[in-house]
Structures are given as structure tokens and as C-alpha cells.
Amino acid sequence: MTDALDPAVLRPLVPAVTGILVRRGADFAAAEDAVQEALVDAWRTFGDGSAEAPRDLKGWLVTAAWRRFLDVVRSESARTRREVAVDAEPERGPTEAVDDTLRIFFLCAHPALTPASAVALTLRAVGGLTTRQVAEAYLVPEATMAQRISRAKKTVSTQSFDQPGDPATVRRVLYLVFNEGYTGDVDLAAEAIRLTRQLATLARDPETDGLLALMLLHHARREARTRGDGTIVPLAEQDRSRWDTALVAEGVAVLQAALAQDRRGEFQLQAAVAALHADAASAEETDWVQVVQWYDELLALTGSPVVRLNRAVALGEADGARAGVAALAEVDPALPRHRAVSAYLHEKDGDLTTAARLYAEAAALATNVAERNHLTKQAARLNRR
Incomplete structure (x- = not known):
């Protein structure tokens, strides 16, 4: 028995194979269906390793998908008495060379x-x-x-x-x-x-690189985001030794290369904020002043209320809770997470009664169980105090 077929080898070929069928004359919907059928054939034939996968997997998928497409066309033609435009496997040509x-x-x-x-x-x-x-x-x-x-x-x-x-x-x-x-x-x-x-x-675009960097930096913190019982661990409380340092290093490198092109976009700026968090040994050591600066640039670029909300949190860390509360006053209170952010800033400012009330209100508005449980526990913690 040979090695089982790895999905990571097969899936990246799918869009290229679909494109070849479209260029041969199939409409997109029919081509996509045929490629899905070819994938099923591939898994049945080679998936468990009982048969050796061909060296040219892409060519195999193209052939299998095209035959599936022709079967459908022939069937429809038989019903409607139309001629099938192509009956045989076409010679390889320019379509196969185009990705x-x-x-x-x-x-x-x-x-x-x-x-x-x-x-x-x-x-x-x-x-x-x-x-x-x-x-x-x-x-x-x-x-x-x-x-x-x-x-x-x-x-x-x-x-x-x-x-x-x-x-x-x-x-x-x-x-x-x-x-x-x-x-x-x-x-x-x-x-x-x-x-x-x-x-x-494929795109060679700094903003796409910025998106990749942002994903890598966020994904690096994945294992530290929840406890064994599924409850949320806030960023400030996460065990940073559980962060994936290889993903952090890759994300920072991708981001630096993107920023060096001096064509900044939204995802690059978000990734810059994530990189500052990744660079700090603890929440207290985060360069919050620079985080605020990145949010200022991001806000100027997008005008996003969510960015304004996140900036209020960063400002509360950089200049004190009251500065954060003042900045939050400029944000629409109907925005998701507004009450949770307000609760955090009021707690940081020492107003525990208001913070507990706001945590409870935020919990009632939460859209998922983990977030609701976390906010409810925060309200209960303050009420006990």
C-alpha cells in the first residue's frame, strides 16, 4: 500500500483545473460541478493509499473532470437532440498552460x-x-x-x-x-x-501580504485564547508562552516586507497593531502609545466605528482610563462590544458598580455562548467585590 493522498496536495489544484474546463468551453457552474465529481473520484481511487496516485495530479483531475462534464453534456444532448460539440479528450494546448x-x-x-x-x-x-x-x-x-x-x-x-x-x-x-x-x-x-x-x-500585492500577516499573527495566539472548559481568556491574561513563535516570526516578516513598499492599507495597519501585541512579553509591556498611533492612521484611512472603538481601549491603556472613556463617548453606543469596552474602562478607572452593570448588559447582548459566559463572570466577579 502506498501513502494516502494528502488533501493539502489536491485542493490547491482545484481552481486551476476549473479554469481549464472553462477555457475549453464549459460554463463555470458545469465546470465546478465536474471538478467536484473528479475530486470524489480521486479520493475513491487514491485517498486511502491502496492505489498509487499519478505524478501529474493536475492532469489526472483535468481528464477526469472533462469526462464528467462530457457525460453531462451528452446526457442533456440526448434529451434535447443536440450535437455534442466535443466528443473526445482534446489535445493539450494553450489552455493547460494558463493558470x-x-x-x-x-x-x-x-x-x-x-x-x-x-x-x-x-x-x-x-x-x-x-x-x-x-x-x-x-x-x-x-x-x-x-x-x-x-x-x-x-x-x-x-x-x-x-x-x-x-x-x-x-x-x-x-x-x-x-x-x-x-x-x-x-x-x-x-x-x-x-x-x-x-x-x-498570485497577486503580489502588499495589502494581500498584510492580510496574510494579520491572519498569521492572530492564529499564533489561538491555543492561548480559551481554557480547557471553553471559556475565553482575554489578551491581557493569555499565557504568551503558548503563542506559536514560528507563526509570529513569519507574520512579522511578511508585514515588514509589505510596509516597506509604502502602499499602506487597512490590513497592513491592523497587522501592525497585532505585531506590537506579539512583540510584548506581557500586556503591561505593550507599546500602547504606538498602538494608538497605528489606530490613528487606520481611522484616518477607514473612518471605521470599530477602529474608533478599539482605539478607545488603546487610549485607555496609553493615557489612562478616563482618556479612554472620553474617546468612547465619540463612538456609537449601539456598536457591538461598546458596553463591554465601556465596562472594562470603568473598571480600570475604579468605578466597579458601573462596570458590573455594563458587563451584565454586554452579556445580555452577546451573540455567542462563550462571550456571554465570559461577560457574565466578569459582572459576577465585580458584584462579589
């Missing part, structure tokens, strides 16, 4: 799609995940996810395959994937990092 991975990225993150649909289609058509895996990752029934993906494919199938795409939209989609973390049997954070590495190689 359309980047165009597939753009197509799956098309502005005509909703964010949820773009994420689902990207994970399937670029990431190579099955509909079941995507559904489990987002905690929805497989039939619901299948309908979402089907509608998304119909939408983008009307778009020109050769039309230039928007890297910023792709980055947004990948960041949405990353923030889902880990659910089902798919590590979405790791998958987002893999796809962002692929995008960074």
Missing part, C-alpha cells in the same frame, strides 16, 4: 454575490471543500448550503470569465472565512490562511 486560479478567486468573490454566498462558493470552488463540509462549518443543513452555492454559481456564470476582478473583495471574503475559526471537521482559519498564501503568490 486561471486568480480569475477563479475573483469570480467566486464577485460583487454581485452576498458575502455569505461568496464565502460558500470560494470554499467549494477555490478551496475544494465539499458542500457537506461547508455546511457543517457554517452550521446549516447541507440542502440549504447546496441551494446557496447553486444560486451563487448561476449568478457568476453570467459574468465574463476574462473580466478583471477586485483583489479587495477577495480579501474581504477570505477574512470572513478566517474569522469563523474552527467548526465541523474543517479548520476554516487554517483554510483561509492557505488560500491567502495562494492569493499572495
Whole structure:
């Protein structure tokens, strides 16, 4: 028996194979379906190592997917009495030499799609995940996810395959994937990092590198973020010896190379803040003044209320709690986490009664169990005091 087929070898080939079928004449929806079928064939044939995988996996997938596509076309032609345009396996030519991975990225993150649909289609058509895996990752029934993906494919199938795409939209989609973390049997954070590495190689863009750096720096803290019982560990309380130093070093190196190009963007600036946290041996040793400076630049670039909220926290650390509370007064109180941040700053300022009340209010507004439990415990801790 040979070694089992590694998904990390197979999945990166998916968008390139889809692109080849599209250039041969298949519409995107049909091509994507055929590639998924070819992936299933590959797992059945080589997945457990009982048969030796071919050296040219990409070529094998192209052949298998094209045959699947032809089977569908022949079946439809038989029903509608149409001629099949291509009956045989075409000779290798210019289409095989063109890597359309980047165009597939753009197509799956098309502005005509909703964010949820773009994420689902990207994970399937670029990431190579099955509909079941995507559904489990987002905690929805497989039939619901299948309908979402089907509608998304119909939408983008009307778009020109050769039309230039928007890297910023792709980055947004990948960041949405990353923030889902880990659910089902798919590590979405790791998958987002893999796809962002692929995008960074293809796009050669400092902001894409900034996104990759941000993901690496956040992912490095993953093991320290929760306790054994699933409760949240705030950044200031995390055991920094559990941070992945290799990921931190890589993230900092990628960020420095991106910043050196002097074309700063939102993700680069967020990564710069994350790098300052990673560089500090403890929360107290964080260079909060520089964190505020990065947030000032990020706020000037984006005007984001979330950035303004995070800046209030940093200002509270750099200049004192009251400075943070004053800055928070300029932030919309309806913003998620506003009450939690206000509670933290009031506690830091010594107003424990107000802080306890705000923690309880924040817990009532929390959107997930872990966050709600954490905030409830904070309120109880202060009430006991």
C-alpha cells in the first residue's frame, strides 16, 4: 500500500483545473460541478493509499473532470437532440498552460454575490471543500448550503470569465472565512490562511501580504485564547508562552516586507497593531502609545466605528482610563462590544458598580455562548467585590 493522498496536495489544484474546463468551453457552474465529481473520484481511487496516485495530479483531475462534464453534456444532448460539440479528450494546448486560479478567486468573490454566498462558493470552488463540509462549518443543513452555492454559481456564470476582478473583495471574503475559526471537521482559519498564501503568490500585492500577516499573527495566539472548559481568556491574561513563535516570526516578516513598499492599507495597519501585541512579553509591556498611533492612521484611512472603538481601549491603556472613556463617548453606543469596552474602562478607572452593570448588559447582548459566559463572570466577579 502506498501513502494516502494528502488533501493539502489536491485542493490547491482545484481552481486551476476549473479554469481549464472553462477555457475549453464549459460554463463555470458545469465546470465546478465536474471538478467536484473528479475530486470524489480521486479520493475513491487514491485517498486511502491502496492505489498509487499519478505524478501529474493536475492532469489526472483535468481528464477526469472533462469526462464528467462530457457525460453531462451528452446526457442533456440526448434529451434535447443536440450535437455534442466535443466528443473526445482534446489535445493539450494553450489552455493547460494558463493558470486561471486568480480569475477563479475573483469570480467566486464577485460583487454581485452576498458575502455569505461568496464565502460558500470560494470554499467549494477555490478551496475544494465539499458542500457537506461547508455546511457543517457554517452550521446549516447541507440542502440549504447546496441551494446557496447553486444560486451563487448561476449568478457568476453570467459574468465574463476574462473580466478583471477586485483583489479587495477577495480579501474581504477570505477574512470572513478566517474569522469563523474552527467548526465541523474543517479548520476554516487554517483554510483561509492557505488560500491567502495562494492569493499572495498570485497577486503580489502588499495589502494581500498584510492580510496574510494579520491572519498569521492572530492564529499564533489561538491555543492561548480559551481554557480547557471553553471559556475565553482575554489578551491581557493569555499565557504568551503558548503563542506559536514560528507563526509570529513569519507574520512579522511578511508585514515588514509589505510596509516597506509604502502602499499602506487597512490590513497592513491592523497587522501592525497585532505585531506590537506579539512583540510584548506581557500586556503591561505593550507599546500602547504606538498602538494608538497605528489606530490613528487606520481611522484616518477607514473612518471605521470599530477602529474608533478599539482605539478607545488603546487610549485607555496609553493615557489612562478616563482618556479612554472620553474617546468612547465619540463612538456609537449601539456598536457591538461598546458596553463591554465601556465596562472594562470603568473598571480600570475604579468605578466597579458601573462596570458590573455594563458587563451584565454586554452579556445580555452577546451573540455567542462563550462571550456571554465570559461577560457574565466578569459582572459576577465585580458584584462579589
